[in-house]
Amino acid sequence: MLQSLRKISARRLGTCLSPFVKLTPWAQKCFYSPAVERKKIYQHVSISQGEGGFEINLDRRKLKTPHGKVLTLPSEALAVAVATEWDSQQDVIKFYTMHLTTLCNTALDNPTLRNKEQFIKAALKFLDTDTICYRVEEPPGLVELQKNEWDPVIGWAEKRYNVVIGSSTSIAGPKIPKETKDVFSRHLASYNSWGLLGIEFIISQLKSLVLCMGLIDRYLTVENAVLLSRLEEEYQIQRWGNVEWAHDYDLQELRSRTAAGTLFVHLCSENSTIKHKLLQD
Template identity: 40%
Template sequence: MTALCNTALDNPGKLTSHDIVNYLLEYYPTDTLLFYSEDEEELRDLQERKWTPILDWFQKTFNVKQELANSIQPPPVFTETRAVLARHFLSYDFAALTAINFGVEALKSPILMLACMERRVVPEEAVLLARLEEEYQLERWGRVPWAHGLSQADLTARVSAALLLVHCATEKHAIKTKSAQDSQ
């Protein structure tokens, strides 16, 4: 969290908000949730059960349409979808965009990060969804607890830190103090 906050404050890459939004828009077609398994039917069924509700939520919430990839090539992104996402991302300040970018890179999914930001999923669930294929393989071939558990915990911490900074940067709260005269 400290490193993320310092990155947002120091801006070592000398990025602008538009730079980050452009990066997020370029990342979007490679979102993990757009690539269902072509080979493993059981994995594809799992992806359809777990990912389709998130994709449906995303399309409904943002009023966009998104096709899935048919191969290793990214799917097409409609101009309107790109414009909607650009407007949405540009509504955030630089600190929040830095955190969003951090979360997107951790999850490999702008859609999952948006779902976290909108409180559709919690970070732990987003991490499991992002790692769905890996979790499927671990169930099949076995888990190395110290390695896989640590990786999952690290990813959850990264997403949680990103989400915390986004919410701190965007939510406004006011405190009204009472004077001594008001309390009598």
Template identity: 40%
Template sequence: MFGSFRNVAKTGLSSVLTRSIHSVPKKRFYKNVSVVQNNSKFEINLDHRKLKTPLGGPFQVKSEPLAHAIANEWLSQKDTIQLSQMHLTGLCNTCIDNPGRTKKEVLVESILGFLGTDTVLFYSDEPPPLLKLQKEQWSPIIVWFNNRYGVEVAPTLDITPPQLSDKDRKILEKHLLSYSWSAIQGISFGVDAIKSLILTLAVLDRRVTVTQAVTLSRLGEIYKNNDYYGIFSCGHLNGLREGLSRRALRSVRA
């Protein structure tokens, strides 16, 4: 009886400790981070402790490059663990735990909803040089998107949202549903980060790089700062770091 109680208490304490790591700031309690293979999946070890998800499940991914990228997130932490800056860890936790018990169909519907407010579909006619820049940089991506998926999406010059026919919506829905649950979570994460389904799919299809996608999503802001041609300066790249890290998972193609 007491043995069973101790086991339950030990399990409960372990769950509390696991949740505390993911919910409150915590001092770094480990020195080394390593990646180990367990059957066909990869796990992260913090010293000799296996990393777990917020719900206490095993943290396992199928991609070795992704596992090493996550390990680097943990290795780069200083005195305090800053989970808000560990985007790959957070995304994988969501994929594994699915805390909201969200169905893939519901997530796909949410992703498609972004197309009505997609960054690259809203041109600005003022000032004229910005419109010229948007046409130069965004139009080729829109043309690629339409040809790639066999749809007809057109940009707008006012606040009227772009129209998406039922036929085109079904085409895109079918394509998105062909991805795995984890991939859909990654796509949702990317779309939310750069506010563009078109650019996110362009990254997936290797039509643009991660850096280019983030740059294109911030074209108006960059123009206003008169920094378009200095976009790849060290200072500006530091400003894009968070967006780039949030998009990195798709370049890993887990």
């Protein structure tokens, strides 16, 4: 049992943070952590097309990143989604609810100065500690639950990408073949740097490259992927009960972040143009 707990702790180190936990300097650089709240001083949100892409206007002022760059987005669909985040704010701007804006800021400012190769390398590291590849040896109920819920996802990924992934009960985790990593590396290389940022964001929420790929390929829904990533927690909640103010918040926040990351990956490469005028009264 102790070995199982150690494995769970190792995989969950750095998992989705509660609002009471201070972000490390690394996390603050990777994904901006702006002021929690600020009074709303704009009335209207609109979208315009500039030379480099689509821009968000708050009244007559262009929205800018923390580094002072004009927030220029690669697709109109993504611009609509980001503009909607700003349009939905009430008297106070709650930055912690604006995950798409945070991702766009990070993509444009690139505070860690990473290139595509570094994004891919960071994503591949999660294969060695992928949540659904680690299995417990007890209790029997959790063993069966992991097999029934996680094995089909691994089976899908192995067939989809023609690779070998497997699972392990060892604290060292499964030994992922180099050929498997090479396949995923080539697949990830097909995304631009914006898409890779979104993929890394999803992986950091779910602690699983396999679940992330299932989401991006539309094999899994956000709800399913989140529940699969929290399988051990959900098992313990069913057994010992739910602490509503903690467990419910963590679940909803994880769903929100995962959904935003998935939407970001799809929309940052969306080329279609929306014909109707946006955010009209």
